Amino acid sequence: MRDSDGFDRFYAATTGRVVGQVCAMVGDLAEAEDAVAEAYARAWQRWGTVSSYTDPVAWVRTVAYRIAVSSWRRTRNRLIAHERWGSGRPLTQLDPDTFSLVAALRQIPDAQRRAIVLYHLVGLSVNEIALETGDSVSAVKARLSRGRRALAPLLGPMATSAVGDGEHA
Numbered sequence: 001m002r003d004s005d006g007f008d009r010f011y012a013a014t015t016g017r018v019v020g021q022v023c024a025m026v027g028d029l030a031e032a033e034d035a036v037a038e039a040y041a042r043a044w045q046r047w048g049t050v051s052s053y054t055d056p057v058a059w060v061r062t063v064a065y066r067i068a069v070s071s072w073r074r075t076r077n078r079l080i081a082h083e084r085w086g087s088g089r090p091l092t093q094l095d096p097d098t099f100s101l102v103a104a105l106r107q108i109p110d111a112q113r114r115a116i117v118l119y120h121l122v123g124l125s126v127n128e129i130a131l132e133t134g135d136s137v138s139a140v141k142a143r144l145s146r147g148r149r150a151l152a153p154l155l156g157p158m159a160t161s162a163v164g165d166g167e168h169a
Contacts, residue, residue, distance in 0.1 A: 007047050011040055014057050020098075021061060024117040026068040027106035039064035058132050061122070065114065104154035112147030115140055 015036065023032035039060045043050045050056050105113045118129045129140045 003047065003051065006051060007044055010043075010051070010056065014060070015040065018057060018061050018064065021117055021122050022064045022068060024102055024105055024121055025065055025110075025114050027102055027113070031068050032064070035064040035068035036060070038067050058124075058128075062132055069110070101155070104151055107154055108147055108150040111135075112143045112150060115143035116147040116151065119144055 018039075019029075019032050019036045022036055023029045026032055026035070042063055043056065043060050050059055053059055105116065108116075114133065115129055118124045118132065119126070124132065126137055126140050126144070129135070130137045133140070135143075
């Protein structure tokens with residue numbers, strides 16, 4: 001039997017944050033919302049198991065990221081349709097700084113973007129990122145370093161506050 005009250009509390013407490021994190025990783029709010037919705041649906045189907053994990057949010061975020069990445073073709077087609085016909089939604093759901101950060105993140109490689117988001121926006125340690133992504137600690141450190149270097153000229157003065165100075169990783 002699933003604990004619907006526990007899942008409802010988990011969903012209410014985490015969904016907004018996870019959408020923001022996945023949006024920053026994939027660079028598209030609509031795609032992030034779709035992927036996160038699907039990830040939470042899968043979490044509900046497996047709630048007996050997922051709720052026992054040390055970090056169920058990490059499970060949802062990882063599943064959402066994988067869903068988003070595996071659906072790039074559908075996303076591209078959906079974006080073309082939205083641009084052509086309009087989405088019917090306001091385009092400015094993010095504050096200007098977040099919008100600028102997401103736009104800059106779109107310009108760096110996916111692996112670097114994911115590491116930057118997980119470290120600086122989610123607040124995971126290098127070891128936690130390695131566990132979540134299946135990469136080595138040294139690969140995560142390299143992606144963080146390269147990602148920061150790539151973002152610095154894209155963000156200008158915002159770079160220090162947005163992605164830090166890199167002393168921690």
